[in-house]
Amino acid sequence: MIFTTKAEYGVRLLVELGRQDSGTPVSLKAIAETEGLPLAYLERIVALLKKADLVESTRGAHGGYRLARPAHEIHMDEAVLALEGGIAPMSCFVEEREDGRVLCSHLDEGHTGCATRLLWTRVQGGVLGALAKTTLQELVDFAGPALVSTSTPDPVGAALPLHDAA
């Protein structure tokens, strides 16, 4: 079980925006370059954040994006939910819908099925809890000061060998 790159890139994008909460918008191009992410793909990702009212945009030349709220008011459950479109540990597990149905397998045949429901419920709770208690501000602090257009490398962490191409 794994989140997709939408969550990864989207959170990175938010962190980048959080680093310069100045009022002036940041262009996706700048973020794409400093983070080394594909611009076209970022466009689609940021659209999700905008729809969820986590970021605001200014169009035209010198336009870009900024946080719609201060970083410490943005909790990551909101962000990841917007990016991934739902937090369910199992396809057979979706929060109640309008029509009240819940996806699951063959319960009609006997009440079987979701003995596992208890488990997935707890897992979902664990994930949502971890996300909700983390604010964007924490991630910004953790990441260190601004990176976009200011290249002062390596204040923090610096460990973590990466990018396994194997």
Add this chain to the structure above:
Amino acid sequence: MIFTTKAEYGVRLLVELGRQDSGTPVSLKAIAETEGLPLAYLERIVALLKKADLVESTRGAHGGYRLARPAHEIHMDEAVLALEGGIAPMSCFVEEREDGRVLCSHLDEGHTGCATRLLWTRVQGGVLGALAKTTLQELVDFAGPALVSTSTPDPVGAALPLHDAA
């Protein structure tokens, strides 16, 4: 983010075995039928559980599987780990390997990258915590008494409309 059917089917299988902790082994065929799961696929799934020493098998006629330990000693983190082959919330996030490398994206280019690491670490902790604190016995109790070969329907729960074919 979502677990695969391996986790779902595998846990269901364990629950089914837990329901009759009598010493006599249960055949996959029986489980496949009562749970409505594809036998051939279950075979491959149970192999994962066996390799992790969660179940034992007896070959030949009247063979089958049984739990390798009492249900209350089987914690679900072990099971899900065996079934899914690792619990990472992000592809860029794998526990240390022998060679000490950690998968992640472009950290070489500057320490950037894992501002998000803090977040995924917490999420992983939430998931593992939820899994570890749940024992197979709990799920067995939650599911109600035996179902394989004894058809006393509906002692418990009984809610949960299911199987959305949409």
Add this chain to the structure above:
DNA sequence: AGCTATTCCGACGCTTTGGGTAGGATTAGG
């Protein structure tokens, strides 16, 4: 011995979806 029920094992195939591109339309500053 042979039959049958079962676990074991490896190769293969279908379908979905993640991850990304391409190309253009719209908006706004200079």
Add this chain to the structure above:
DNA sequence: CCTAATCCTACCCAAAGCGTCGGAATAGCT
């Protein structure tokens, strides 16, 4: 009106999920 940016929709490729198939090995039964 040119350029820099957001916006939007359609498309494509590779990987992974979710199985199937066929057969081998093992063990009880008659």
